[in-house]
Amino acid sequence: MNVKSNIWLEVDGKVVLSLWRVQLLKAVQETGSISRAADVMDITYRRAWDKIHQSEERLGVKLVETQIGGAGGGGAKITPEGEALIEKYIALITGVDTLLQQRFTELFP
Amino acid sequence: MNVKSNIWLEVDGKVVLSLWRVQLLKAVQETGSISRAADVMDITYRRAWDKIHQSEERLGVKLVETQIGGAGGGGAKITPEGEALIEKYIALITGVDTLLQQRFTELFP
C-alpha cells in the first residue's frame, strides 16, 4: 500500500491545471512543439491538444502560442502568462507530497 | 479560480481509500446500512456497494459487516479493521487542505 495525492486548480468546477497538465506544458516548453511534447508524455497529439485548449478556454487565457506551417512545419511555445501560472502552481504544491510520504511511513509501518 | 486536492491510498495502483470513500464508510457507520448511506451520499446503492467491495477486494480486508434479511431487512456496520483504517487516513490528510488554501490565497490574491 502507498499514498498518492493530486492538487489541481479549478474554474467553475472544471480542472484548469494539475501536475499532469503542468508536465505537459513543460514538455511543450522544452521541445518547442505540441506533437513532440505528446511523444514525451506518451500520449496522442489529439489528447495533448484537447487538454491544453480545455485549460485555455476555461481560464480565458492563452497558455501556448502556436504557429501552423513554416520552418519545421510549425511549433508551439508557452506564453508568459502560462509560465507565470506554472511557477505559481509549483510553489503551491511544493513539499506536500514529501509531507504525505513522511506521514504515511509513520502511520503505516 | 480555486484549489482542490485529493489524497488516496493505493494497492497495486488501484484506489482503496479516498476522502469520498471514507465519507461513504462513515455514512454506513452512522446510518447502519449501505442503502441509507447511499441516500446520504446522494448516489445509488449499486455504486456504494461497488466502491466498498472494490476496496475490500483490493485490500483483502473486510471493511463492512453486512446482514441480509432480518429486522428492518438487514443492515451493515463497519468492522474494527475498517475503523482503524479510517482513523489512519484522517490522521494522514489532516491539515493538508487548509495548508493549500492558505498558500493559494497568498499566491493568487
Added chain:
DNA sequence: CATCGATGTGCATATATTGCACAACGGAAA
C-alpha cells in the same frame, strides 16, 4: 513553387460510469 513537419479537427471506437430492475434473505409480527 514544391516540400516538410507541425497544427487543428471530425468521427468512430473503446472504456468506464451510472442506473434500472429484480432475486434472495431472515427476523418480527400476525
Added chain:
DNA sequence: TTTCCGTTGTGCAATATATGCACATCGATG
C-alpha cells in the same frame, strides 16, 4: 407457521467519457 418488509447483492442495459485514427490545412525555407 406464514406473511411482510426493507435490505443486501447482482446482471445487464444505457449513458458518458476517454481514446485514437485519419486527414485537411498551413507557411517559412530552400
